[in-house]
Amino acid sequence: MKYYINITIFLIIILYSIKVNTVEEDKTIHILMNRPGIEDSLYLESYNKLMNDYVSRQKNDYPTLSKYKLEFSYCILNSNDKLPLLEMYQLQKSPFSLDIEYARYLKCIVNELNNSKFDMIIMNDQLLYSDISYIQNYIIESTYDFLNIEQFLIDFNNFKVDEKKIQHHASQFFHSDYIENIGLIAPRAMLNDDLSFNYTEMSIGLSDSETLIDHFVEYVGSKYGIPTEKDSTYFDKFFKSNSNDLYDSFRRHVLSETGGNINKILDTSVENAYQSFINREKNIFKGKASYYPIINHETNGNIMVTPLSKDISVLTGKYITINKASTKMMDDLILIALELTSKEMQLFRAREFGSLPTFDIANINSKNSQSLQVSNQSINKDNNENGNHSSNNINNNNNIYSMISSEIFDIYKALKPIDIKKFFYKDKFSANYMEIRFVLPEALKVCLRENNNDMIISVFSNLLEIKESTFYSDNPVLLLSIFIVILAVALLLFTAVKIYTLRKHPILIPISPRLTNLIIIGISLNILFPCFNVIIKNYFHCRMYLVLKFLISNLIFLPILAMTFRTFYIFNNSSVVNGKKLNDKRLLIFIGIVLIGLFLTAFIISLDDKFYLRTTGTLLKDRIFWCYYDNSNHYNIFTSIYYVLIVTFLVFFGAFALYIVGSLCSVYILVGSKLTYIRKHPNENENTFSNKNNLNISDFIPSNIKELKNKDFLSKRETKKSKSDNHEKSSSTEDEYDHITNDPNNYFFNKTLENLSRNVNDNSISPS
Template identity: 30%
Template sequence: MFCFIKFIYIFLILVNFTKYIKNEVINILMQKPDMDWLQFTNEDFSLINNYFKTLSANDKELQNIEIKFTYFNFAPNEKLRYRQQSLLYLITINEMLKTSNSTYDMMIMDDRLLFSDTSFTESYVLEKDWNLRKVHHNYLKISDYINLNDTSLAHHNPNILNEGILRNDLYGLPYELDFDVLYYFNSTINLNSIPNLNELSWDELMVFKNSIGSSNFPINAGLYDDDELINLFIEYVSEKYNLTEEKKKKSETDFYEIFYNKNSKELYESFRNFIHDFTGFDSFNTKISSAFDKFCNEKNSFFKGKASYYTKIALKNKDISTFLLPKLFTVINEKYLVINKYSKVKKEILVKIALQLTSKKMQLFKYDKFYTIPTFDMKKISLDKDILSFCEKDKWLCSSLGKINAIHIKQFFGGKFSAPFLLVRINIPVYIENYVRTNNITDTALIFKNIKELYMTTPNGIDKNSIILLIFMGIFTLLSLYIMLLVYEYRKNPYLKVISPRFSNLIILGFIMCINSLLFNVQIHSVTKCKVQLIYEVIYNDFIILPMLVITFRIFFIYRNKSRISFGKKLNNNRLSIFIAVVVLITIIFCLITINKTEFRIITLGDLRYVRFPICYYKNETFNLVIASYYLIIVACIIILVCYSGKAAKLFRLNKFIVIFGVIVIIDLVMSKLLFRLTKILFSLSSSSALPSSLPSSPSSSYNSQ
């Protein structure tokens, strides 16, 4: 018996010990690279996992952690362009993270996807068509678990780290970076004959193409990849106009007007000629892998690719070398590690793992094994032995990181009123390609303008129609004020006296406020203005509808009651004015309570191809129902009082009063409600075609786990 109990005891100990030593798998989802042969193999992932275990050997919480990487797969029958793959990747992540049984604990995202749905003016199109709004709310706020000034983040380049931060909250840890370079064959292209190579422009490099032995189309570029097309265009423009970070900061957004000002024609024509001479129009149908194969076969041209390709390219052919783009302007491509907020793994452990995977030692290890480029702050080379050692090992890469004119693509298109970068990424390549093929500048320039300009908000967003509308509003306002003066001047007229000049002028004032409410759609700079607009609309509606109620109410009781004089004294202007003031005050208080409990935001209707029209938006069905019921009750009371006023209604022509009242209500309804609805429908119809039509209706149907 004693032996049996001892056996059970030992068995339980072994079971508990087995549970303790059982590895916990952390699943990380990542997007496939540009070319299949650049993918990490299972052996590569094993090396990363083993080194992670080495780094975590002294941390009891991380000792039994297993890292598993998975590439995001697309349905094999779908031939999606790269921008469509990226959009589908973001949509899938958004849908996947909302489920309680999400498979993945972390995701690796490039900078073009991270926060790409976010902007001060939110896109109605992205929210309506793809349910993409504040996707980052599904990510863990890493800054809740670690200080932004922590030493574990000190090795990162501050600019790269900042792009993982949104509104002072850290969501993405810098994982690796990349930048564009040109590859060539040493044996067939002689660059030694070109003095100051990196100081040449794209156009100047073209002059040397014959002397260096290059072909008719000296650059093989995979412009079928839309990101490559955006990169090449922005790199060309930045070099042509010398758009350094210092210059862009000094001129603020003025530099951006080169895409749609009177001199933009010269820019677009120059780029079109560049494509014709350097890459050829066929490059728009060429994938990066095909461009590389052509480069390897011809050996007398350049290949535009990423710096991180170098090691694997060198393994294929040691005769291949690389150099930086003209005048050192290159787009920086960054990757970030984000954590699933809904992961079942303890959040503190996930943060530790993420910090370990993005640590200085891990980045150096990945550089040694796979030539992934670290996100180091190269200004600390003299202060950090590890960075110094890295630079001594790879002087070219270290030197390049220190001297390139880095272009952060989201910052390039960024601004307070800019469209979400996801829309930029979807639309810009299409219109650049269309221009190069058709020479249609107008549409392309308009796209670039609408990225940063808002209709009737930014200075360039106010057109002739807007000015005409403002002029008519001014004319009607002046006419209404003139009528108010006439009413006041003839206030002792018997007919006016009965309906009260004071209340008549209050109605006219409300109508003036209604006309000028459109001014709230001009210069929408803050959500506070949206909140003020809500209160303003309720006030002018009260100014129109409440005086009509009290006027009708007084006429009804004076002429339907035998004691007309008694009621006339009780229903004097002062008492009725107090009644109106109290009701208006109550509605204002109700609005303030609603504002405090409701999210207000600025959304844009329309798309980049036509115009982006900003409106204030909130969603509170209870408030809308209460306000609508409140106005309907007042309208019903006015109609009932008029119907029961008998001869008084005919004497004071209250039937016409109702007609005028109805017209005012309809005008207000059209301006505040129907106009919004119709505009939203119109813009949504035009906007939906701007997004890739070949994407599946159900994002999850295209997702396969590997």
């Protein structure tokens, strides 16, 4: 008994421990964030401590957040992870190279979004909105197993949010094309205002792919201006005849501003570039505005911040998103997201981490900005001093913006921002930024390292332009397939013409020439239909493509159905068949009405479904796309049910027709051919078989036992006689022997032949 009590106590302790641990886990908000370009080994630990200490001091400002502990983490990239996208590109021998680090990063993010480890994810808009495009990249979606990033995130629009808690954000965060489409986020901070930090040659971490792309985009923007939606010719410089000028000048620009070996420049990380600047190996460091507090602290304020050329810079927003897979209460997570993006929290982060708030800085009076200064000791303030920045001081603009460096503030006000996601948007067929992010860094590195522009020109030619005609004309297999299709269709149409010309021939009339031609036209269009992909340019074309494909299929099924119905009707109403109701004209009218009804039904049902355009993207040299729709949509359900009913009908009446045809064939084989012959040769029938001693099939069969006995007796007698005759005729040849006549088993047959011969002879000698 004591043994059982001990076990029970032990189990209770274990269960209690599990419960306690679960409660503790539930009280921790796990947040995934990007690793900064510049950090030390204690950065993440310090970041978590500062955030949690601030929330604990300001409990009144964060009623929901204060109930939880914040834990920020990085996405840990695994160099041993298999990358299906990379394997696909290698298998298909794609002419383009992928940024492997980005491929690993995206896989890591998608893996974390698929589980409940992280409740929130801080994303920059270069990832959050990177997959939005008119044409979906099927290769990326299939290898990463997601349609778009938003499918993993909670939509804030589904929750009631107090407008007062978001009114401090600048309107640009709620009125952009991306954010209006999906309300998934709470603006957190501005991230990527590139600046130059000077003491009086430039240090820049171009091994980082994002930095390299930003640097290229800012150079193009300063040289040619920022593209507008209406200026489609702007993008010709990336891949048309004069594009070499752009890339050659960019290479010269990189060499002139860095003053070093190009390979060394492209191998320099952001951290190494920062250390070169701090150690005074380089006089200029190009980095993000968020690096300012660190650099200011390390240099004791002995730096000068300057804007980039023509005040043009890539600007990136950071957003807090909520993972759908989180097990926390969604209402709490929504409130926490709002508190983490509140005005007070953004001011704290601006002071401690150098983040640019999402406030409408551009509308602040310039006089106020002149007086805004931040002390060099702001980073080292005591926690108690930090607590003094309460919400009581928030409403004064001077207090708000005094937490931002006046130099950065003035630069930011004059900034001409570049939205990099839209910078390469030529038209709706252009690649989305996620696809650009995969291939552009490697193409830029080849351009700079090898002084060879072929790859980057090919990359932009693919990313910005559809070249379906080139794709088809350069593919010998497709050309051969098209030739075979055209030849097959020509033969079918030739057959249809011959049937029409001979439509009144008695041999063709039974197969209904008009209905047969309709079937042939349906088959021809069905063979040709895949070629119509080249005319699809939008979602409406895609919708019509599938509806018309359904309609063309019915050009085959409905005539067959009509012919089957006519056969069934005739055999079931053979005595009262009305030819007018079953002629081809009436059946064609009926088929036309049914086709119109099916077309309207399919089109109306398809309006409630989503249709897509998909592309292989940069997997192949040229960008092509095709129509796609979800197999679970209403249109597919309708067509599936329809085809099941058609097949059921055809199987049922096909089985009936098969039975009828089988029966007719049996009768025809038994007697039909003879009757046909007799009908065609009436005179031969009368002259040959007309006699008074008509034969009967019973003559070939013994009628009783006596005859059987006589047959046995006579057979024996005939056998003996046959042997005797054979002996007397031994000198005869083997060819003269008649096996049928001398076979005793053929006695009755031989007797009947004798009678028949006698009757024929009598008729032949009788007077005419």
